[in-house]
Amino acid sequence: MSVLTRDExxxxxxxxxxxxxxxxxxxxxxxxxxxxxxxxxxxxxxxGDTFVELKPATLRxxxxxxxxxxxxxxxxxxxxxxxxxAGEHELRVDAAMRYSRTGEGMxxxxxxxxxxxxxxxxxxxxxxxxxxxxFDQPDLKAVFELTVTAPDDWTVLGNGVATRTEGRHWTVxxxxxxxxxxxxxxxxxxxxxxxxxxxxxxxIHCRRSLAPHLDADADEILDITRACYDRYHEKFTEPYPFxxxxxxxxxxxxxxxxxxxxxxxxxxxxxxxxxVTDTERQTRAMVIAHEMAHMWFGDLVTLAWWDDIxxxxxxxxxxxxxxLTEATRFTDTWVDFGIGRKSWxxxxxxxxxxxxxxxxxxxxxxxxxxxxxxxxxxYAKGASALxxxxxxxxxxxxxxxINTHFARHKFANxxxxxxxxxxxxxxxxxxxAWAERWLRTTGVDTLTxxxxxxxxxxxxxxxxxxxxxxxxxxxxxxxxxxxxxxxIRRDLLELDLPLTAPVTAAGxxxxxxxxxxxxxxxxxxxxxxxxxxxxxxxxSGIPDPLTxxxxxxxxxxxxxxGDLAATAYLDAARAHLPRETDLALVQxxxxxxxxxxxxxxxxxxxxxxxxxxxxxISRDLIRRTEDGENPGLRLTAVRHFIDAATQxxxxxxxxxxxxxxxxxxLDPELRWRVLTRLxxxxxxxxxxxxxxLARDPSATGQEGAARCHAALPDPGAKARAWARLFETDDLxxxxxxxxxxxxxxPEQATLVREYVPRYYTEAVALADRRGPxxxxxxxxxxxxxxxxxxxxxxxxxKCLDGAEMIPALRRKLVDQLDDxxxxxxxxxxx
Numbered sequence: 149m150s151v152l153t154r155d156e157x158x159x160x161x162x163x164x165x166x167x168x169x170x171x172x173x174x175x176x177x178x179x180x181x182x183x184x185x186x187x188x189x190x191x192x193x194x195x196g197d198t199f200v201e202l203k204p205a206t207l208r209x210x211x212x213x214x215x216x217x218x219x220x221x222x223x224x225x226x227x228x229x230x231x232x233x234a235g236e237h238e239l240r241v242d243a244a245m246r247y248s249r250t251g252e253g254m255x256x257x258x259x260x261x262x263x264x265x266x267x268x269x270x271x272x273x274x275x276x277x278x279x280x281x282x283f284d285q286p287d288l289k290a291v292f293e294l295t296v297t298a299p300d301d302w303t304v305l306g307n308g309v310a311t312r313t314e315g316r317h318w319t320v321x322x323x324x325x326x327x328x329x330x331x332x333x334x335x336x337x338x339x340x341x342x343x344x345x346x347x348x349x350x351x352i353h354c355r356r357s358l359a360p361h362l363d364a365d366a367d368e369i370l371d372i373t374r375a376c377y378d379r380y381h382e383k384f385t386e387p388y389p390f391x392x393x394x395x396x397x398x399x400x401x402x403x404x405x406x407x408x409x410x411x412x413x414x415x416x417x418x419x420x421x422x423x424v425t426d427t428e429r430q431t432r433a434m435v436i437a438h439e440m441a442h443m444w445f446g447d448l449v450t451l452a453w454w455d456d457i458x459x460x461x462x463x464x465x466x467x468x469x470x471x472l473t474e475a476t477r478f479t480d481t482w483v484d485f486g487i488g489r490k491s492w493x494x495x496x497x498x499x500x501x502x503x504x505x506x507x508x509x510x511x512x513x514x515x516x517x518x519x520x521x522x523x524x525x526x527y528a529k530g531a532s533a534l535x536x537x538x539x540x541x542x543x544x545x546x547x548x549x550i551n552t553h554f555a556r557h558k559f560a561n562x563x564x565x566x567x568x569x570x571x572x573x574x575x576x577x578x579x580x581a582w583a584e585r586w587l588r589t590t591g592v593d594t595l596t597x598x599x600x601x602x603x604x605x606x607x608x609x610x611x612x613x614x615x616x617x618x619x620x621x622x623x624x625x626x627x628x629x630x631x632x633x634x635x636i637r638r639d640l641l642e643l644d645l646p647l648t649a650p651v652t653a654a655g656x657x658x659x660x661x662x663x664x665x666x667x668x669x670x671x672x673x674x675x676x677x678x679x680x681x682x683x684x685x686x687x688s689g690i691p692d693p694l695t696x697x698x699x700x701x702x703x704x705x706x707x708x709x710g711d712l713a714a715t716a717y718l719d720a721a722r723a724h725l726p727r728e729t730d731l732a733l734v735q736x737x738x739x740x741x742x743x744x745x746x747x748x749x750x751x752x753x754x755x756x757x758x759x760x761x762x763x764x765i766s767r768d769l770i771r772r773t774e775d776g777e778n779p780g781l782r783l784t785a786v787r788h789f790i791d792a793a794t795q796x797x798x799x800x801x802x803x804x805x806x807x808x809x810x811x812x813x814l815d816p817e818l819r820w821r822v823l824t825r826l827x828x829x830x831x832x833x834x835x836x837x838x839x840x841l842a843r844d845p846s847a848t849g850q851e852g853a854a855r856c857h858a859a860l861p862d863p864g865a866k867a868r869a870w871a872r873l874f875e876t877d878d879l880x881x882x883x884x885x886x887x888x889x890x891x892x893x894p895e896q897a898t899l900v901r902e903y904v905p906r907y908y909t910e911a912v913a914l915a916d917r918r919g920p921x922x923x924x925x926x927x928x929x930x931x932x933x934x935x936x937x938x939x940x941x942x943x944x945x946k947c948l949d950g951a952e953m954i955p956a957l958r959r960k961l962v963d964q965l966d967d968x969x970x971x972x973x974x975x976x977x978x
Contacts, residue, residue: 150224151516152201152274154453154509157285160198164283165191166290171280174297175267175335176316181205181244182254182267186280188239192232199226201274202281203253204243211240225277241281249880250921251402253278254333257880259399261357261846266336268398268413270406273454274515276328287452287561289325296320298335305334305353307410309392323390323409325559327450332408334396341366345374346381348388354397357846358419362397365420368429369395369436372476376437379475380444380467383547386554389448395436399847400882402921405435407442407464414439421848422817425780427732430478438468449554452561454518455509458587459567461522462505462530466538469531480730485531486667486697487736491704493528494672497592499966501959505530506564506587519920520959532670533586539668540582540619541575548574585616593618593671595645595664597679601657609650610643610663614671618645623665623695624658627686634689635660635682660686667698672705684720693730700737707745708970710977714749717741718761726768731780738765738788746792747894748936749974755894762792774810783812790821796831816844820852827859828893834860851886858890861899866891870903873930874910881921888930897934904932904940908947915957927960936971944968 167189174183188200207219212229221228229239247256247267253275258265269279276282296304296318304310307330308321320333339359342351352369354362362369373395381387390410401415418432445467446460469481496502503511505525512518538546549571557566564587571579593614600607608622622641628634638658641651660682663673675683683690683699690696703720706712721741728734746758769785772778786808793799799822807813814822823840826832834857841853858869869891872879879887892900911930915923932940944965948958 150226151514152285153514154455154512157287157453160283160285161287163193163196163198164288165193166283166288167191168291168293169280169282170293171331172295172297173280173333175302176297176299177244179247179256181246184241184243184245184280186239186241186282188241188281188283189236190239190283191236192234194234196232197228197230198232198283199228200239200241200281201225201277201284202227202241202243203245203277205246206244208242208244209240210242213237227281239281243281245279248278249400250919251400251881252919252921255398255400257399257847259355259357259847260850261355264337264356266334266338266355266399268334268336268396268401269332270402270413271329271331272403272406273329273519276331279331279333282328284328286327286329286450286454289327289450289559289561291322291325292331293322294320294331294333296333296335301337302335303338303340303353305332305338305351305394305396305411307332307408308390309349321391326409326447330408330447330450332406332411332413334398334411334413338396341370343370345377345393346388349392349394350374351392351394352397353394354416354419355399358397358416358421361419361421369432372433372436372472373440375475376440376471379471380440383471383550384444384554385551386444386448386558388443389558390443393440395439400880402881402924405439407439407446407460409443409447412436412439421846422815423779423783423812425731425735425783427484427735427780430472430481430484430732433476433478434468434472434481434484437472438464441467441471444554445550448559449557450561452563453509453512454515454521455507455512456562456564457518457521458505458526458530459562459564461526462534465527465531466534470535480693480732482667483693483697483730484732484736485528486694487700487733488739489528490532490667490670491528491701491740492524493530493532493670494524494592494701494705495708495967496524496963497529497590499963501962501966502590504588504590505533506583508588516955520955529670536586536619536669537579537582540617541571541577541579545575545577546571549579582617589615594674595620595671596674597622597661597663597676598650599657599661599676599678603656605652605654606657607650607652608641608661610645610647612646616671618664618669618671619643620645620664620669621666623660623662624653625660625662625682625690627659627682628689631689633686635686635691637691640665660690662695662698664698665692665695667694672709673698673702674706675699675702684723687720688724688727688729693733696728696730696733697736700733704740707749707974710973714745714974714978715754715758717745718758722761722765725765726772731778731784734769734781735784738762738784742788742791744971747934748971749978751975752897754978756794759792759794762788763794766792770808770810776811779812786812786818787821790818790825793825793829796826796829799826800831816846816848816852819844820849820856823852824856824859824890827856827890828861828895830861832856834865847882851882854883854886855890858887859893861893861896863899866900866903870906873926874906874914877918881925884922885925885929888925891930892933892935894934900932901935904935905943907932908943909951911957912947912951912953915954920954920956923954923956924960927957927964931960931964933964936968936975938972941965941968941972 170187172185210217304318306320307323310320338353340353394411397416405414441464445463553570596611598609624639625635660679766785766789773782837856911926
């Protein structure tokens with residue numbers, strides 16, 4: 149199949165003006181395909197040729213201005229339209245389209261819990277062609293009129309209010325001008341909770357089998373939605389541009405959510421079947437806020453080409469966290485961003501695949517290359533850059549520039565240059581120069597303090613390894629005379645880096661000096677020796693959790709850079725996490741300590757001691773939460789205790805009794821978590837897994853069973869799991885991921901060693917057969933993550949150098965092999 153190039157898109161945009169799509173979808177024609185009939189009215193600005201895209205199972209007929217075209221002319225995904233005259237035209241396409249099981253196009257899912265079937269679209273980038281014929285590029289906006297034929301007991305959702313007209317037939321109100329990739333349909337026997345707000349219909353929807361869980365959280369979800377809607381209307385002068393706001397929680401969704409105008413789709417793991425922490429609820433709320441921000445930045449004003457995807461994602465990422473902090477009970481969202489999200493950007497920015505937040509248009513020549521930029525740079529680094537911009541520019545001028553941008557480009561398309569011009573209109577500061585330094589460059593700056601002092605004053609200079617300007621705050625802390633395990637902030641200095649001269653402050657040298665206190669910029673920071681010694685003794689006694697996040701991130705970066713022993717990070721976690729009060733920090737530090745340090749950065753010889761440390765931390769937290777005052781912290785500790793267990797006895801007792809002594813009870817998530825660990829340890833067999841699946845026959849239960857079967861330390865189980873992953877193509881995207889997650893285990897390196905070289909050949913063929921979504925999953929989850937040795941690195945590099953592979957897999961392998969190389973360097977440094 150051909151991918152669309154930027155040059156082709158520009159040529160077509162200059163040639164065509166697309167007015168309207170009239171689309172009729174029939175979802176009653178069987179389990180494999182649906183019917184798609186499309187009428188496109190458009191104007192050619194001059195005589196010439198062009199093409200329309202579609203990927204049909206069967207192309208039945210095509211007519212152009214009443215003249216039949218030969219369906220056999222379809223070449224791959226392109227149907228030529230030749231000999232067009234200047235003026236208006238009408239194209240009619242009648243096709244059968246294939247349902248997807250990979251989350252691309254029109255995804256079809258049958259719920260194993262009750263046998264009900266659901267379908268939904270995910271048309272992002274270039275998958276609209278899987279659903280209807282289109283001139284598929286973001287700058288050819290049009291009006292979309294949609295009708296849907298669906299089974300009698302189904303409800304249809306779309307970009308506008310959907311109305312049942314007669315029998316099985318539904319009509320979706322046409323939204324204002326939108327891009328092709330933003331068209332959305334979701335159909336099935338949805339369970340719905342509906343309300344009104346600000347004169348608009350609001351709704352939340354999920355599978356019927358999840359109805360009790362959605363109902364339990366409906367007030368929270370709708371309260372967050374209303375609060376964000378109201379806050380955005382305080383920030384933005386342009387009103388919400390669509391006629392309704394539906395949020396559908398859909399099965400087997402690849403992303404976190406998708407910003408379809410009027411119909412946001414979310415992965416339905418956000419409908420919680422089991423207990424979750426408040427930080428996880430905050431994450432769901434942030435995604436709600438993020439997607440609503442897209443209604444303005446992404447939907448009302450849309451990128452012209454995919455090089456500006458950061459304009460969509462960075463803006464929504466920043467606004468999601470900031471608006472949640474301002475408008476809801478989640479007032480510490482930037483702590484979670486700092487410890488749990490920002491590292492995604494830091495890590496991506498230090499790999500060979502790094503790119504500027506706003507890449508040069510020539511660096512995004514086609515849609516395949518554009519898809520690779522949906523990464524930590526476009527999201528986390530871009531949001532960090534915008535947070536720094538607001539700190540430097542001021543929020544008033546920033547919002548004024550944003551509102552100018554909306555007014556200038558609403559229902560149209562815009563570029564980075566347009567965005568910067570709108571900001572420049574609102575301020576005297578040189579935002580063009582700022583953008584060149586921040587948005588057009590790669591890499592992470594490193595800021596290092598140089599501190600000297602006497603009895604009457606102390607002096608700070610800041611070394612900068614990098615080229616960006618930074619507006620930062622510097623915290624100066626003293627030990628609390630009444631409690632040496634606590635720190636008191638003496639001063640907060642605002643600095644613009646690079647400094648023109650060292651800064652001098654009164655008083656004795658502080659015990660702790662923290663660059664980027666408040667986490668307003670994007671940079672790695674270092675601590676001077678005295679400050680690091682203070683942090684090691686009093687980190688949990690620093691009053692602000694955001695400051696603690698900055699220091700934990702500094703420690704994380706030092707481990708990754710080989711400047712701090714991995715075991716020293718574990719020692720700090722052992723000393724301070726039992727006293728930590730912020731749940732996001734506990735989760736973030738334990739996640740890095742377990743997934744990176746214990747499972748990858750330490751040798752097989754050192755791993756048992758690391759697992760013992762994680763177990764000790766978890767046990768301390770479980771003891772600390774016996775009073776029931778912090779159930780989220782206790783749940784986090786229980787999860788990590790399970791994952792670090794090296795003996796099955798305690799886990800088997802919990803499973804048999806149905807709970808942890810003192811709580812919590814083992815809900816489905818915890819039962820599958822325990823069973824997975826017992827499978828890894830060889831303490832259960834297939835019969836126990838199948839019995840648990842009979843107890844929980846849901847989609848999540850099927851995934852849990854697939855993960856457990858793949859995790860069994862048995863050659864036959866591994867062979868069967870491998871065959872399902874790489875030799876058959878019947879696994880859905882979620883079942884593929886679950887099987888891959890179970891297959892590789894640090895404890896089973898010898899057992900699966902023969903599969904490491906096989907991965908590098910068979911993943912290439914799999915990605916070629918099944919496309920980008922499965923390629924991404926194969927590179928992310930099926931990669932031999934725990935084969936941390938030079939031979940695996942050699943095999944991977946040989947594969948990259950010699951094999952032809954689709955870009956989605958190549959990018960994942962480049963990143964995974966760089967992480968593998970880093971893990972080897974950290975092992976050597978430790």
